[in-house]
Amino acid sequence: MSASANSTSAGTQCIGGTTPRSMKRVVVLGATSGIALEVQRRLARRGCDLALVARSPQRLAVVQSDLLARGARQVLICAADFTNIQSHAGILDFVRRSFPDYDTVLLAYGTMHEQGESESSVDTLLDELIVNYVSAAAILTLFAADLEHRHTGCIAAITSVAGDRGRRSNYVYGSAKGALSLLLQGLRSRLHPAGVKVITIKPGPVQTAMTDHLPNAARFAEPELVAADIVRALERGAPDVLYTPKIWRYVMTAVEHIPEGIFKRLNF
Amino acid sequence: MFAQAPARVHRRATNAAAANRYVSWGRYPQAAQAHIHKPAWNDEVAGILKAAPEGSLLPYGLGRSYGDSCLNADRDLIDCRRLNRILGFNESTGILRCESGVSLADIIDVFLPKGWFLPVTPGTQFVTVGGAIANDVHGKNHHCAGTFGAHVRKLGLHRSDSQRDGLLICGPQENSQIFRATIGGLGLTGVIAWADIQLRRVAGPWIDAELIPFQSLAHFLNLSRESDSGFEYTVAWLDCFAGENPRGIFFRGNHSAENTKQLLPRRAAKFPFALPAWALNRYSVRAFNSLYYHVHATKKGAALVGYDSFFYPLDSIRQWNLLYGKQGFLQYQCVIPEGNVGAIEELLDRIAHSGMGSFLGVLKQFGSAPAAGMLSFPRAGLTLALDFAMRGEKTLDLMRSLDEVVLHSGGALYPAKDARMSPALFAASFPHWRSFVPYIDPKMSSSFWRRVTEAK
Numbered sequence: 001m002s003a004s005a006n007s008t009s010a011g012t013q014c015i016g017g018t019t020p021r022s023m024k025r026v027v028v029l030g031a032t033s034g035i036a037l038e039v040q041r042r043l044a045r046r047g048c049d050l051a052l053v054a055r056s057p058q059r060l061a062v063v064q065s066d067l068l069a070r071g072a073r074q075v076l077i078c079a080a081d082f083t084n085i086q087s088h089a090g091i092l093d094f095v096r097r098s099f100p101d102y103d104t105v106l107l108a109y110g111t112m113h114e115q116g117e118s119e120s121s122v123d124t125l126l127d128e129l130i131v132n133y134v135s136a137a138a139i140l141t142l143f144a145a146d147l148e149h150r151h152t153g154c155i156a157a158i159t160s161v162a163g164d165r166g167r168r169s170n171y172v173y174g175s176a177k178g179a180l181s182l183l184l185q186g187l188r189s190r191l192h193p194a195g196v197k198v199i200t201i202k203p204g205p206v207q208t209a210m211t212d213h214l215p216n217a218a219r220f221a222e223p224e225l226v227a228a229d230i231v232r233a234l235e236r237g238a239p240d241v242l243y244t245p246k247i248w249r250y251v252m253t254a255v256e257h258i259p260e261g262i263f264k265r266l267n268f
Numbered sequence: 269m270f271a272q273a274p275a276r277v278h279r280r281a282t283n284a285a286a287a288n289r290y291v292s293w294g295r296y297p298q299a300a301q302a303h304i305h306k307p308a309w310n311d312e313v314a315g316i317l318k319a320a321p322e323g324s325l326l327p328y329g330l331g332r333s334y335g336d337s338c339l340n341a342d343r344d345l346i347d348c349r350r351l352n353r354i355l356g357f358n359e360s361t362g363i364l365r366c367e368s369g370v371s372l373a374d375i376i377d378v379f380l381p382k383g384w385f386l387p388v389t390p391g392t393q394f395v396t397v398g399g400a401i402a403n404d405v406h407g408k409n410h411h412c413a414g415t416f417g418a419h420v421r422k423l424g425l426h427r428s429d430s431q432r433d434g435l436l437i438c439g440p441q442e443n444s445q446i447f448r449a450t451i452g453g454l455g456l457t458g459v460i461a462w463a464d465i466q467l468r469r470v471a472g473p474w475i476d477a478e479l480i481p482f483q484s485l486a487h488f489l490n491l492s493r494e495s496d497s498g499f500e501y502t503v504a505w506l507d508c509f510a511g512e513n514p515r516g517i518f519f520r521g522n523h524s525a526e527n528t529k530q531l532l533p534r535r536a537a538k539f540p541f542a543l544p545a546w547a548l549n550r551y552s553v554r555a556f557n558s559l560y561y562h563v564h565a566t567k568k569g570a571a572l573v574g575y576d577s578f579f580y581p582l583d584s585i586r587q588w589n590l591l592y593g594k595q596g597f598l599q600y601q602c603v604i605p606e607g608n609v610g611a612i613e614e615l616l617d618r619i620a621h622s623g624m625g626s627f628l629g630v631l632k633q634f635g636s637a638p639a640a641g642m643l644s645f646p647r648a649g650l651t652l653a654l655d656f657a658m659r660g661e662k663t664l665d666l667m668r669s670l671d672e673v674v675l676h677s678g679g680a681l682y683p684a685k686d687a688r689m690s691p692a693l694f695a696a697s698f699p700h701w702r703s704f705v706p707y708i709d710p711k712m713s714s715s716f717w718r719r720v721t722e723a724k
Binding site for chain 2 (some may be wrong): 032034056058059063065066069070208209212218239
C-alpha cells in the first residue's frame, strides 16, 4: 500500500500543494455526465484505473469499453441512483472492494431543470436540490471519512459558477451548487490536517446534454477544454477552487461585486 | 407566467440561430434547419425517430460533405457527434466496432500506435465513420482497396420502422440489401448506431512517398498505369490553368516498414476569417498554382513522409474552406468512364476558357472493383475534382457546361460534393436509383434528396 508514503509527502506539502501527486485509481460519481466522459478519456490515456458509478448500466458498459480501448488499465462499473441515499454505503463498498487504495474521487453529476419549472412545482424544486446538493453532500461525507481515516487522496466535485450568486434566471440550481461549494469549503478545512485535498470545480456554462436547452448553448465552452483543466487540477491536487475556463474567475469576481440594490434589477 | 413569455420567444430565436450554424463544407447552399437533435447515447435515438413526422430527419456528422447532402432545410438534423464511443476491438482480426460519430482522426489516434490503420481514407481525417459509410468514401488506394464501404463487416441500424426498439443488424450476408443501400445511402436509410470496420496492419506512421512532375495528360496516364501494381496509393494534383497540356504532380506511396522513427504531431493552424471575394481571382489562383507546381517539382523523388502530411495535407489548416469567402465554394467531382480521355481534355478546356480556375485540381484513376453500395459513386475510370469559388450564375453556368461533357461521356457526379446537379444528371449518374428508394427510412430525407428526385 502506497497510502502511508503518500500521507507523509502530502502532510509536508500542503501549502500551495502544486507538486504533482500520484493519481492512479480514480472514482467518478456520475460517470456518464458530459464533462465526466471527457475527463475519463484523458485519465484513460494516462493509463489510470477507473471505478465508475452512474445510473444506467447500459451506458456504463458503453463507456467502459470505450475507455478500455483508449488505454485505461482497469475500468470497473457500478450502477446506482445517487438520489437513493440508502445505496451510498453500497457504492463506497464497491469502490473499496475494487480499489482498496483509490486516490481520487470526482463527483460529476448534476441536473438542471428549467428554472420556471422549479418555481411552479415544489416537487421539481426538491428534485433539483436533492440531486445537486443533498445526495452529493451525503456521498461526499462518506468518502471524506474514508479518506480522512487513510490520510491520503483528493476529493473534487463539479459545482458551478451559478453557485456564486443567486440570479433571477437560475437561482434554484445555483442555490444547490452554492451550498455544495460551501460544503466543499468546509470539508477542505476539515480534511486539511489529514492531508486530503479538496477541490471545488466551478465551470462556466459547458456544451453538454445538460445545457442543450439553454439559449446560446452553441457559445458555451467545449467539454474537452474544461476536462483538460480538471485533469490538470486533479493531478496537482490544486488549486482549492478551480474556475474553468479561467475567465470565469474574473467574471464572477465582477459579478459578486455588483451591489445588491443594482443586482436585483438585472434580468440575467 | 408573464415574465416567462419573452424568455421563450428569445429561446426559440436563438435555437434557430444555432440551427443555422449547421453548414456543409462548401458553405453553399446555406439552409436553416428547424431543430437539431443531439443524442449522447444510442438509447436516445429510437425515441427521436418515433416522435418525428415522416421525411423530417437526417443524421449529421462532421459536416464535410460539400453541398446539401448533409443538410435538411426547414427540417431536423440528428447531430451524431456525441455518439463517439469505441465499443470493441479484436486484436487478432483487426475488426473495430465503434459508434457512428467516431471520427477517422480518433481511430488513427487510438489504433495507429497499436499498428493498425484505416483500410481506406479520404483526403480529410475529420469525417465520422457514419459519414464515411453514408458517402461510401474513397481514397488514394481505390485502385487496390475499393471504397470505405468494402471494409465494413456489419452495421447496427436504427430504423423508425423496426419492430420493437431493436437495431436492424445488417452485413454482406445478413439483410444484405439494406446493407448495400446504407453504404453510400447518404444517411437516408436510418441512423447507424455502430459499425464493424476491418482495420489493416501497418508497421508505423510512415509512408514511402514519391513525387513526380508531369506535363501532359498522356504522361499522367502512363504514370498511373505503371504505378497501379507497385503502389497502394496514387493521386495527382493538376494545374488547370496550364491549358492544352495540363501539368501536375503525381504522388504515389506505400506504407513504410520504418517503425523506429517517431512522428511528431503537426500543429494545425486555423484559417482566421472568411477571405473577401476579391482576394481570389484568376491571377492570384494562377500564381498559387504555378508556385505550387514549382515548389513540388523541386522536391521530386522519393522520401519518407508522415501519414498525416501524405493523406491529409489540407487538415493542417483548419477551416480552409473560409478561403473562399462568405459566398462559399462548389466542388465539382466527376468520374469519366475508362478510355475516354477526350472528355477530361474537354472539361479542362472549358475550365481554362472560363478563366475560373481552381486551386485544387485532383485527378485519380479508379479501380474496377464492384461498387460496395447501391448509390456508390466510384466506378472504373478517371475521377477529376475541382474547387470553384461561388460567384453566382457565372459559376453555375460553367458547371452546367461541364455537366454536358460528363453526361455525354456516360460519367457521373459525386453526391457528397454536389450542391446543384439536375435530376436528369443524377438519374444518369445513378441509373438504378429507383431500386434504392424502398430502403429509405420513411422518417428520413435531405435537401439533396428532395432536390435531385424532385420529391416533397
